[in-house]
Every structure is written in structure tokens, then in C-alpha cells.
Amino acid sequence: MTCYCQSNKSFFDCCEPYLRGEAAPTAEALMRSRYSAYVLDKGNYLYKSWSQSTRPSKKSLKQGEPMQWQSLEIINTEAGGALDTEGVVEFKASYLVDEKTETLHEVSRFIKENNRWVYLDGNY
Numbered sequence: 001m002t003c004y005c006q007s008n009k010s011f012f013d014c015c016e017p018y019l020r021g022e023a024a025p026t027a028e029a030l031m032r033s034r035y036s037a038y039v040l041d042k043g044n045y046l047y048k049s050w051s052q053s054t055r056p057s058k059k060s061l062k063q064g065e066p067m068q069w070q071s072l073e074i075i076n077t078e079a080g081g082a083l084d085t086e087g088v089v090e091f092k093a094s095y096l097v098d099e100k101t102e103t104l105h106e107v108s109r110f111i112k113e114n115n116r117w118v119y120l121d122g123n124y
């Protein structure tokens with residue numbers, strides 16, 4: 001099975017280990033795993049991979065009615081490598097609303113907290 005994040009890798013060689021708790025090596029890998037978590041409606045993972053300083057309440061991340069995510073396209077990345085402490089990932093993610101495709105275009109910032117990449121915030 002190809003990964004939900006459309007990396008063309010298998011889910012088990014891509015996002016699955018991070019969803020299980022392994023530390024993502026780069027900001028982009030973490031971003032991709034968060035997209036997969038959105039697809040799979042894994043609110044717990046979204047909470048854990050969000051910076052302690054900016055994350056919403058655990059409750060608010062339980063979506064109830066999962067959104068129908070369609071595709072992910074990484075547009076650009078800055079830093080966010082194994083030796084960095086900050087990174088930026090620009091992406092477009094599409095989802096279905098009332099049978100229409102909407103696109104979220106976001107520039108996300110990531111930081112390292114306790115040696116793990118976490119999502120800080122985004123501009124869209």
C-alpha cells in the first residue's frame with residue numbers, strides 16, 4: 001500500500017513508524033506523518049507532534065467526522081534536516097467538502113522539542 005502522504009513509498013517504510021512513536025528525522029517527514037494522521041483521524045498523534053507552546057486541546061483534535069483528504073503536495077522546504085532545530089515546509093493539501101475539492105496552502109514552521117520535530121504554527 002502506498003503511503004497516505006503520497007511519497008510513493010509504502011506506508012510501512014514511510015509514515016507508519018512515526019505514527020507508532022519513532023522520532024521523525026526531518027521536518028518534512030514529520031509534516032508528512034501529520035498529514036497521514038489527519039487522513040487516519042489520529043488526534044492523539046496530532047496532539048503529540050504539536051509544540052507544547054501552540055497546541056490546541058486534545059479534545060479539539062478529535063474530529064468526529066473525519067475530513068476527506070485527497071492529496072498532498074510538498075512545494076518547498078527550508079532547513080528542517082537532522083542537524084537543524086528549525087524548519088519550514090510549504091505544502092498544498094486538498095480535501096473534499098460537499099463533493100468539491102478545496103485546497104489548503106500552508107507554510108508550516110517546525111521546531112525541535114526534546115530532540116523531536118514538532119509542528120509550531122502555520123501561515124495560510
Ligand SMILES: [Zn+2]
Pocket residue numbers: 003004005006007011014015016032033036
Ligand atoms: Zn508517508
